Amino acid sequence: MEINEIKNFKDLGEYLKNEREKKGITLDYIEKETKIRKKYLSSMEEGNFHLIPGGDVYVKGFLKNYSQICGIDYISILNVYKNLVNNTEIKNKEENLIYKGETSKKEIQEVKPNKKKIKAWVVWTFTLIIIAGIIYILNLNPLNYSFKSTNNVNNLNNSESVIESPTPNPDQDNSQNNQMPVKESKEEVKVVEETAKKITAEVSSEKIRANIKVLSDKCWISVKENGKIIFEGTLQSKEEKYFESTTGLEIRVGNPKAIEFFILNKKLPLSGSSPVTIFINKI
Template sequence: MTGVSDLGQLLRKARTEKNISLDQLQETTKIRKRYLEAIEEGNYKILPGTFYVRAFIKQYSEAVGLDPDEVFRLYAHIIPSADPEPSNEPIRMARRSAVNPPERVGKWASALLMIAFPILIIGVIYYYLNMNMESRDNVLPNEPITDSSAAEQGATLGGEDGSDEPADTPAEPDTVQTPLPPPPEPEPDVTFVDKFTYSKNTVERFEVRNADKIKLEIKIVGPEAWIGITHADAKSKYLHQGGLKNGDTYSEEYDHNVYLNVGRANAVELTVNGVVVEMGTEPNPRKFQFELVQTPADTGTTGN
């Protein structure tokens, strides 16, 4: 992990030396702030795939004035190899590096080409137009020349050397660059944390991440089972309680921490935000507490 932390320190140092905050960097690169923090900490696991790891590191390096090619060369042993480019979603950075390998030279060359080409065309048209006007001066001394006729004359005279090809081949226009697609939203995560004692009963505590609500789905698959649901901070006041028979279901969403009491564990199938919670094979009662955990990106906290 030393190499990973060294890369994160290098990027953070370059950012702080330029007095760029993570919020400013997020606005510049359009990369979520928590992914920028993960890159600085070397925590690539929360990023959505190695393709985005490499793309985000490249954008970060460019935004703080580092040479991304040099960064990839120095830290090739810890930066994941590139996955195949996501299908049906053009990636701005991959497209730009393919069209313009030396970025600065490519930009200048494109700009000079766009300026020089119209001047060259106007010069050629003007030259041949003057020659044509001199040869036809006695016939059409005052006939105005329109843009379309001048273009036709220039195209005709441009092939007088016997070649079927025009004198100048127009340069292909630059490809329109498309923005990097947003990474997919993380799936809800339900994780067992620990156990604690409440009113002489053992309570199993779970944390629910990547979600703004707790969704309980209960199905009775055995004999009748009693369930009770309360607010985690007010366990004496029931939000729902009662017995359910075989085949009955119960589903509800809560925007706060939830305390769940199940009277017969092996008769219940329990799913929390799409994640199955194992209930075991014993008919004993079980108590659960599910707690919403907000990430920094969800709560809108700021900081460098």
């Protein structure tokens, strides 16, 4: 298959796989060289690009690294991928327009007044009005009114005490009753351990927030929450990634000197070119 014969994502995956196998390159080797997990490489070769986390940005990065390892023109591969994405979006929009048009026609056909239901509703409403009028007239019976009034007078005469509403004291300061105590929240970051390969930080905050900005070159990172990987991939130059957790984060950085690392918007100094693992825990 030639690159100009690619018609869909499946064709693109097959093309990549064929070029890799021609050169005798294994997925294990690509995983080792690019730090891209083998399952994502397999997803690309199967045409399942939607299974790669991070969206188009990471798909393009994976395609570039994959192509460079296999000696494929990555610019042509990226152009093919962009065209497939654009064609898919246009097709989806057309299908949505057709679906909405058919739905609107169906709704117009179904919205027809039911004369029998309207007539029954009018009869019931009129009947309820008549019943309400009869009840109102019976409540105006003079004898019933006189009896109620006499009872009310006797009740007032027999009452021994009158409950009065308290009079507000103008000298009393009620400002404390009208104010709710305000709880001040302070976000603090404290580094409790720091070595060449490991940094442990503790934060005083309801949520842990970490921000990674790539200054130059590129940087591979892996992010775990409660031992489960929530992101893994290569960030390109000028790319930025944000992570948040209510429990804790474990972030492994492959190229510390290429990034700026922030915890709760406070910069954590990093240096060196060796990988470092950053543990962020709540106090």
